[in-house]
Amino acid sequence: MQQDNLYYTDATKLAELILTKQVSPVEVVKAHLDRIDAVDPKVNAIVTMADGAIAAAKKAEAAVMAGDTLGPLHGVPFTVKDSIDTAGVLTQRGSPIFKGRVPDTDATAVARVKAAGGILIAKTNPPEFATSIETDNLLTGQTNNPWNLDYTPGGSSGGESAAIAAGMSPLGIGSDLSISTRGPAAHTGIVGLKATHGRVPLTGHWPRAPRRLWHIGPMARSVRDVALAYSIIAGPDGADGFSTVPPTIDLGGLQIRPLRVGWIADNGFFGPIDPEVAATAKAAAQALASIGAEVEEVDLPLLRDTDTVSVLWQLHQMEAGPGFRKAVAGHEDLVFRHAKLVLDGAETPIADFVAHEQTVERLRDEFASYFQRYDVLLAPVTPFPATKHGLNDVIVDGKAWSPFQVMNGTSPFSLTGLPAMTLRFGTSHNGLPIGVQVVSSWYAESTMFDAAARLESVSQVRNLHPAL
Template sequence: MSDAITQLDASGIAELIAKRELSPVEVMQAHLDRIAEVNPRVNAIVTLADGALDTAKKAEQAVLSGALLGPLHGVPFTVKDSIDTADVLTQRGSPIFKGRVPEADATAVARMKASGAILLAKTNAPEFATSIETDNLLTGQTNNPWNLDYTPGGSSGGESAAIAAGMSPLGLGSDLSISTRGPAAHTGIVGLKATHGRVPLTGHWPRAPRRLWHIGPMARSVRDVALAYSIIAGPDGADGFSTLPPTIDLGTTRTRPLRVGWLASPGFFGPIHPEVAATVKAAAEALRGSGAEVEEVNLPLLSDTDTVSVLWQLHQMEAAPGFRKATEGHEDQIFRHAKLVLDGADTSIEDFVAGEQTVERLRDEFASYFQRYDVLLGPVTPFPATKHGLDDVIVDGKAWSAFQVMNATSPFSLTGLPAMTLRFGTSSDGLPIGVQIVSSWYAESTMFEAASRLESSSPVRDIRPVL
């Protein structure tokens, strides 16, 4: 029974709890048992929330008393360790913050709890949530549950691995350039980066550069991500970038067929693995089969712009000072991720302005694109998950920096466009391959519609890692 429970999605769990066919205590115990069984090999969970089982017992009493239940009543959820959780360790992947216990929940966490969800655990993150891999000096390396020799990506790799391995049905990650979408793709789950500002960043560290950071839900189904998004989105009166209520959705007024443009290779700056390109093409054909109008497109500025370098320059200008302040006097406790930032060259004001102007041109190009199409479909990562610690990746016989993994996600972080990923293929090594769906600003409903269509036709929808 425990294995069956941990394979359910969060929406299914909530439905069964509301019908009194499943107890919140059973659900919580099943996930605690699953963590005990597989986490020693995966190392995705770094802290169990004290009192989770007691909270589940209270949730069970609420069900039995006939109380009004929230949409996620009794459902466990996990949270990336860069997001504050009241009275539960939030150590930011660094010995510098060892033992840190916040007094208050991040806004997104508080909203999840208000919906009835129960905090189960915190998940591993790289130092300062800044890396394409998930490891650090404090809580170690997280492994991909599909193959423990491979990375789940970063920086929400602990969250994605926990969900993929059945240790959690639903969680909160964060995304600067790839960090919900890449790990979701590497582990075969669904990850969302909504329009910038839709979800308040209050309670996340680092905050800078706040105009690029996002908090987003991660789960094993599109409906779970959509439900969690509806719960955590909206202004909180503390994050000045979060101003529009989620009820304002520019995708809800469409009355014609869905118009989809897709691109793979060429499409983005840098390499695209043939298996990734084939997966994107298969997803485009699936959308065509669902009744959408589908066309291969070309966005020259997108393929010609090294957005990873642009994002790095903007990040260096704004984040490096905060890193220096946080690490002052703790130089012996810095891991390689923070070292990259601290040892990196400062961005000149000329390069910073040039980067900002590049972002403006990208926004203009996307604004024009979304006049003609509702959705852009493409790769999430240009290659499937790699083995731990690789500096270079070979694609079509050519070596590329492992940091090129961000080529297809960085453009939408820079421009603030909503983007999400779900699995639609499998590599020759047996690893998940995801596709990325992008809609116009504040048109999340269109993105969810396209994702739901793909999920219903996915050839790998019900495949889970075996641990």
């Protein structure tokens, strides 16, 4: 195959081509390494190359030729966000404070992808401490959106999303606190997943606090790739106390009736919504209706009226602040603006902390009631497409808003632990991807994947790859 066909082929297909000896793992890995050399100087998504990728590919090729039993990702390259540990490969967490840090062991998710035959080729750029809506830091710099280099890919898995969108990797492992797989995926036109909280062990990720909000999740260019990766990395590891439910327990499954879809758009979340984003969500709902789903616009008053970004931020301040202060002690001069926002922010009064916890409980109740009536919720991912670099106010319908409002559509599902995934379904007037978000009930990932795959099958989006 032509190299460009290889680096824009999804992981599932690459595994099939390798299994059937149509391509060699060496060809596949080399195509992606060459792509990194060609385009990463513009994008700056890659922070460290993993030694031994070609040697691992040769070993994988030998296994194919010997007729060995192969894993579902045998010979397929993958990348990992640099807040997630990789044995023997630099994991510097986007900070000079951790410059030169090399873990001894892989994070659970990384170890499982390797065990399935995946070949680690590189680590990708996060913001400092994986805590920002943009991806830049003092150690490895700013990552650019491959669709327009003047724009951000979002954060905190922005390096991962940019690498996948630009063909540098077919599959990646990111992490998500309030937006960090789903937002960057939407900004760069790929697929990102935050499964039910605890489905994927967080072992080997930093920061861990607040661990009840952090998630590790796969990112790719197709729904089927994300579903495959999820099936590999999900399940307890005996180390993460939040990860206790076996992946075989899934409360979704095939429907013997039409899929029931509720959707929200311009009046669904607290804060602003760009008209193009709202129109994309509506178009996605209409597309599902056209293929037989029962679709209805819904109103969730508590969701609409709750500033979940502020709730999440104040819970985060209370729990993450001590760990951040410990990490930077004696190195305050090496702290960039993202960690400073946490370090300089006021501690959350305990009365406010308790009140926010009760707000989260009420949100969970509202969603529990909702999912008695509907199988999935269809919604925007971010209230506006990717923005230019720099934490500046965003203008929506003539009014200025904080850029942190970008998390309005994702924070509710982080706070409540619901599974949510994003995929591209539209394009802005200036050529940037617009995504939609599919949410299912807790532990009903199969229903979410089903709805997302249906949407993907009827998407009218063209020009799926950036011109770099």
